[in-house]
Amino acid sequence: MKRFFAWGALIFGLLYFALPLICMTNFSLKMRRGEYSFDAYGKVLTDPRFQETFSYSVVMALFTIVFGVLLVVPTAYWVRLKLPHLRPYIEFITLLPLVIPAIVIVFGYIRLYNTSSWLPLTGTTFGTNLLLMFGYATLALPYMYRAVDTGLRTIDVSTLTEAAQSLGAGWTTILSRIILPNVLVAVLSGAFLTFAIVIGEFTMAALLNRPAFGPYMQLLGANRAYEPAALAVISFGITWGCLGLIQLVSRYQKGAPPKA
Numbered sequence: 001m002k003r004f005f006a007w008g009a010l011i012f013g014l015l016y017f018a019l020p021l022i023c024m025t026n027f028s029l030k031m032r033r034g035e036y037s038f039d040a041y042g043k044v045l046t047d048p049r050f051q052e053t054f055s056y057s058v059v060m061a062l063f064t065i066v067f068g069v070l071l072v073v074p075t076a077y078w079v080r081l082k083l084p085h086l087r088p089y090i091e092f093i094t095l096l097p098l099v100i101p102a103i104v105i106v107f108g109y110i111r112l113y114n115t116s117s118w119l120p121l122t123g124t125t126f127g128t129n130l131l132l133m134f135g136y137a138t139l140a141l142p143y144m145y146r147a148v149d150t151g152l153r154t155i156d157v158s159t160l161t162e163a164a165q166s167l168g169a170g171w172t173t174i175l176s177r178i179i180l181p182n183v184l185v186a187v188l189s190g191a192f193l194t195f196a197i198v199i200g201e202f203t204m205a206a207l208l209n210r211p212a213f214g215p216y217m218q219l220l221g222a223n224r225a226y227e228p229a230a231l232a233v234i235s236f237g238i239t240w241g242c243l244g245l246i247q248l249v250s251r252y253q254k255g256a257p258p259k260a
Contacts, residue, residue, distance in 0.1 A: 021236065028229035040230035049216055050231075057205075057213035060129070061198035064136040065191045068144045071137065073187065076148045077179050081157050094145040097138050102203040106135060110207065128208055135204040140197050144190035151186025152179075192242040199238055 031039040044050055079090055097105070109131055113121040121127035157179070164174045180187070205212035217235065221228035 021233075024229050025233050028226055028233055031226040040226040041234070044220075044227050044230050044234070053211050053213045053216035054199075056211050057199050060133060060136060060212065061195045064133050064140065064198055065194050067133060068137050068140055068190065068194055069187055072141070072144050072148050072190070073180060073183070074175060076145060076152055077157065077175065080149070080152050081161060090145075094141050098142050102135070102139060102201070103207070105138060106204045106207045109135060122208070128210060132204055132208050132210055132212075135208075136194070136198050136201065139201065139204075140190070140194040143193040143197075147186045147190035147193070148183055151183030155182045189246045192246050196239045196242040200235060 028040050029036040029038065031037060031043075075090070079086055110122065111117075113119055113127075113131055115123040121131045160178055160182070161174055164178050169178070199213055200217075201212070202214035202218055206215045206218070213235075217228070217231055220231055
């Protein structure tokens with residue numbers, strides 16, 4: 001009986017998630033009356049606005065990943081090495097973006113960094129892009145930090161650090177040539193999650209008036225029928241592609257000896 005309920009719950013969960021996707025995909029292929037076609041996908045992919053917004057979000061995702069790695073890896077390493085008593089507080093801070101809505105964060109940014117403030121970031125395109133990148137990094141912080149922290153648990157940080165220092169290595173060398181290579185798979189996992197978050201994020205990009213992919217999806221959904229369904233399938237494919245890459249790179253971490 002327990003096995004029956006377990007299989008029943010699994011099948012229900014699969015149907016609950018798969019049926020809407022199947023129906024949406026089926027609808028996206030019916031732009032040409034009476035037959036299936038990829039016309040909606042062709043129109044979306046050749047739309048200059050799609051190319052512009054998708055390219056912008058990809059570039060922002062790459063910058064966010066780099067900033068997140070530079071922020072999280074040294075922080076997680078230093079907390080584990082020198083300040084283990086601060087771990088509960090750091091974990092609490094990194095969890096805050098999960099409970100604070102993105103709209104609250106972005107309104108705080110606008111209030112604090114508007115053109116009449118002491119640091120008018122929203123007064124220039126570069127400043128607004130920088131502010132949006134910080135916002136994306138904040139949203140991705142829980143996932144990036146936990147991925148890196150999990151990677152650090154698999155290696156002996158203290159021993160590797162002492163060995164490197166005995167050979168005359170400085171902190172920059174230790175981080176870049178010893179710690180980072182050993183947690184590279186964890187960093188890549190956090191990077192793929194960050195990429196998926198940035199590609200689909202709407203609230204911050206819309207309120208900061210940036211040409212990102214999320215607002216483009218909303219705008220297209222308000223004015224078209226078949227193209228939004230095709231765009232949703234593409235976005236879903238990107239997200240699942242990132243999850244697949246996480247699973248792929250995770251295989252290389254199992255059984256790999258620490259690098260020294």
